[in-house]
Structure formats: C-alpha cells, structure tokens
Amino acid sequence: MGLAVHHTTQPSTGPVGILARQLTPTTAGHTLACLYAADRYHQAVTEIGPRLREGQIVITDRYTTSGMTMQRHDGVEPTFLDALNLPVLPADLTILLTGTPDIVRHRLTNRGAHNRYQDRPDSTTNEINYFHQAADRLATTGARIAHIDTTNLDPEAVADQAASLVLQTVHGMKEAS
Numbered sequence: 001m002g003l004a005v006h007h008t009t010q011p012s013t014g015p016v017g018i019l020a021r022q023l024t025p026t027t028a029g030h031t032l033a034c035l036y037a038a039d040r041y042h043q044a045v046t047e048i049g050p051r052l053r054e055g056q057i058v059i060t061d062r063y064t065t066s067g068m069t070m071q072r073h074d075g076v077e078p079t080f081l082d083a084l085n086l087p088v089l090p091a092d093l094t095i096l097l098t099g100t101p102d103i104v105r106h107r108l109t110n111r112g113a114h115n116r117y118q119d120r121p122d123s124t125t126n127e128i129n130y131f132h133q134a135a136d137r138l139a140t141t142g143a144r145i146a147h148i149d150t151t152n153l154d155p156e157a158v159a160d161q162a163a164s165l166v167l168q169t170v171h172g173m174k175e176a177s
C-alpha cells in the first residue's frame with residue numbers, strides 16, 4: 001500500500017529517555033512521572049511531530065496511557081499524572097493490549113522483568129486495573145481507543161489486528177480531510 005511508517009518506543013532512545021531508564025531503579029513517584037513525561041514532550045517535538053508533518057504514520061510502543069499508569073505503582077495520584085500527560089501531542093489511535101492477569105504474569109516471567117515494577121508478583125493485577133482506569137480517563141477527552149484482548153492470541157494475530165485498526169484510522173482520517 002506504500003505507507004511510510006516510523007516505529008519508535010517510550011521511553012525514547014534520546015537523552016531524556018536514557019535518563020528516565022537510568023533512574024527508574026533508584027528513583028520513584030513524582031520524579032519519574034515528570035521525567036517520563038518530559039521525555040514524551042521532547043520526543044513529540046523532536047521525533048514524532050516532524051514525521052507526522054512529512055505524512056508518515058508513527059507507531060510508538062507505549063505513549064500517554066503509560067504515563068497515566070506506571071507511577072501509580074509508586075502512589076502518584078491520577079490527577080497529577082493526567083495533568084502531566086494529557087496535554088502531550090494526542091495520538092490519533094491508542095491501542096491497549098489486554099490479557100488476563102495469569103497470562104500477563106506468565107508472559108512476564110518467561111520474558112523477564114524490564115524494571116522494578118514488573119519484579120513484584122502482585123503488580124500485574126494492579127497494573128491491568130490502572131491501565132483500564134487510565135484508558136477510561138483518556139476516553140473522556142474524546143481520544144479514539146481500541147482494546148485487543150491478547151489472552152488467546154499469538155503475536156502475529158495481535159499484530160494483524162493492530163495493523164487493521166491503524167489502517168481503519170488512516171482511511172477514516174483521509175476521508176474526513
């Protein structure tokens with residue numbers, strides 16, 4: 001179909017993202033929430049915005065919803081996280097990959113934890129709830145949010161569903177413009 005796609009991640013590989021990753025084991029709460037949000041604003045200006053203006057599709061692994069979720073593990077209030085993250089360049093589509101706590105925990109154990117949040121066995125159920133709550137709060141802004149229940153899907157099937165959702169969104173935006 002010839003669409004130009006740029007794939008990226010949050011935290012980014014830029015200076016603020018590197019700092020956020022470096023400090024995650026030893027810092028917590030408001031400091032980390034601000035660092036991850038700063039990385040998101042910086043990446044929107046330096047990487048994502050310019051590519052969107054060139055007409056590319058930008059896919060990012062984690063975005064605003066992660067910022068509205070992760071530091072709740074450290075007790076940061078949702079209102080603080082929302083105020084920090086909702087003004088960031090809004091996504092045209094947010095896809096939430098969901099799964100039962102058992103299957104998410106099983107996959108995490110097989111893959112290995114990437115940070116101290118994922119080390120705690122009880123964190124999975126909390127995080128799933130936090131993500132659903134963040135998605136509900138994001139939805140009140142009019143954001144387009146889709147859920148893919150990955151419990152019984154392999155990665156290829158998840159990717160297929162995600163690609164269809166992206167294409168639907170792109171077509172919808174083209175028709176509306």
Ligand SMILES: Cc1cn([C@H]2C[C@H](O)[C@@H](COP(=O)(O)OP(=O)(O)O)O2)c(=O)[nH]c1=O
Nearest residue numbers: 010011036037062063066067070071114115
């Ligand atoms: C984007 C973002 C990430 N994080 C943390 C938690 C994530 O697990 C980690 C991302 O590290 P990563 O190694 O990409 O882990 P995963 O594969 O689980 O995404 O960064 C936050 O705490 N807040 C944020 O806003």
